[in-house]
Each structure stands twice: as structure tokens, then as C-alpha cells.
Amino acid sequence: GESVGLHLPTLSVQEGDNSIINCAYSNSASDYFIWYKQESGKGPQFIIDIRSNMDKRQGQRVTVLLNKTVKHLSLQIAATQPGDSAVYFCAEVEETSGSRLTFGEGTQLTVNP
Amino acid sequence: ETGVTQTPRHLVMGMTNKKSLKCEQHLGHNAMYWYKQSAKKPLELMFVYNFKEQTENNSVPSRFSPECPNSSHLFLHLHTLQPEDSALYLCASSQGGLRDQPQHFGDGTRLSIL
Numbered sequence: 029g030e031s032v033g034l035h036l037p038t039l040s041v042q043e044g045d046n047s048i049i050n051c052a053y054s055n056s057a058s059d060y061f062i063w064y065k066q067e068s069g070k071g072p073q074f075i076i077d078i079r080s081n082m083d084k085r086q087g088q089r090v091t092v093l094l095n096k097t098v099k100h101l102s103l104q105i106a107a108t109q110p111g112d113s114a115v116y117f118c119a120e121v122e123e124t125s126g127s128r129l130t131f132g133e134g135t136q137l138t139v140n141p
Numbered sequence: 142e143t144g145v146t147q148t149p150r151h152l153v154m155g156m157t158n159k160k161s162l163k164c165e166q167h168l169g170h171n172a173m174y175w176y177k178q179s180a181k182k183p184l185e186l187m188f189v190y191n192f193k194e195q196t197e198n199n200s201v202p203s204r205f206s207p208e209c210p211n212s213s214h215l216f217l218h219l220h221t222l223q224p225e226d227s228a229l230y231l232c233a234s235s236q237g238g239l240r241d242q243p244q245h246f247g248d249g250t251r252l253s254i255l
Contacts, residue, residue, distance in 0.1 A: 060242060062242060062243050064246075069248070070248045070249075071143065071145070071147075071231050071233075071246035071247050071248045071249050072184075072231070072246045073143070073246070074243045074244075074245065077242065077243055117183070117184075119184075121242065123242075128186050128189075128197065128199075129186070129242065129244065130183075131183040131184040132183060133181065133182065133183050134183075
């Protein structure tokens with residue numbers, strides 16, 4: 029079946045380093061992708077999104093890269109801070125068919141001071 | 142503050158109890174969703190309401206009964222739940238339906254079934 033998954037369940041980085049969180053998807057028809065951050069005890073929070081007609085999009089300290097050839101999505105966080113510690117997960121949707129949003133399992137990012 | 146408020150934040154109930162989860166969104170959105178989040182599993186979509194009409198029921202057992210009286214409020218009525226129903230239940234909203242992203246989430250209700 030179709031799935032969205034993450035390469036690593038956990039990632040530990042030093043404060044100030046850059047973080048890269050990866051996501052693989054299998055539905056080649058997916059045309060919209062979202063990264064969410066979920067802190068302990070809170071709901072998922074939208075970080076950044078990207079549509080399939082783009083391969084890169086930048087936000088504040090975050091960059092999302094989309095490689096449609098290998099169906100790979102990544103989230104890069106610059107100068108990682110302790111407040112970035114959370115579970116990050118990607119989601120995909122095939123907007124043209126009105127399909128439901130499909131979520132990955134998540135990667136736990138831990139930032140060490 | 143996400144604009145989506147869920148109450149209660151925590152709920153412990155027995156299998157024979159009846160309780161309700163409440164969600165209210167202050168974003169002027171027209172679509173609302175219920176999700177189940179279990180440990181180490183992806184978010185599972187349960188129900189979708191668009192302009193107060195249920196547009197999706199993702200094969201959810203009848204012991205979960207949603208209600209959407211208006212575009213700002215969403216309830217999940219619970220009765221005769223099972224231990225495997227213990228999870229975090231998340232409400233979300235978006236401007237339109239599934240084609241209108243992203244969704245904005247509340248902080249969830251942590252449900253424990255004894």
C-alpha cells in the first residue's frame with residue numbers, strides 16, 4: 029500500500045548544529061507535502077509545506093527539499109536550538125484526487141545543549 | 142495558541158461510561174477533523190466534516206459518534222470503549238476540505254480506558 033515513512037526514528041544533535049530529517053513517500057501522484065512539529069503534550073504544529081512543482085522552499089531557519097525522482101522529502105533546520113526538540117513528521121496528499129492527508133510515523137529530534 | 146481548543150485535556154473512563162470530547166476552532170474554518178494518535182503509529186484520520194456535513198468516516202467503530210452542530214464546534218461522543226481505544230485524540234480544522242491545507246491542530250485529549 030501507499031505509505032509515508034521516515035528513515036530514522038530518532039536524531040540527536042548539538043545545539044547550533046544543522047539538523048536534517050528525512051522522509052520517504054511511495055505515492056508518486058502526491059502533489060502536496062507538509063512538515064509538522066509536535067512537542068510533548070501538544071498537538072502537531074504546521075512548519076512548512078511544499079507543492080510538487082517546486083523542489084525547494086525556505087522558511088525561517090527551515091528549508092524543505094523535495095526530490096520527486098526518488099520520492100524523498102527532507103526538512104533542514106539551521107542552527108538547531110533546544111526549543112526545536114520535538115517529534116517531526118511529514119504528511120502527503122494527492123490534492124487532485126482529494127485524497128486524505130497521509131502522515132508518517134515521525135522522527136524524535138533531541139537537541140543537546 | 143493554535144486557534145483550536147480541545148476539552149478535556151485528559152480523560153479517564155471505564156468501558157461502560159459515556160463521555161464526550163469537545164473541539165472548538167476560532168479560525169473561521171469550514172472543515173473539521175478527528176484524528177487518533179496512538180504510540181509509535183502515524184496519525185489515523187477518523188472523521189471529516191465540511192460545512193457541518195460529514196464527508197468521511199474512516200471505518201471507525203460505532204462506539205465513536207461524531208457530532209458537528211456548526212462549523213466551529215465538533216464533538217466526539219464515546220460509549221462502551223475498549224482498552225485499545227486509549228490514545229491521544231486530536232481535532233483539526235482547515236479553511237476548506239481535504240484539498241485545502243494545511244490543517245491546524247488542537248493539543249488533543251489524552252484518553253485512558255480502564
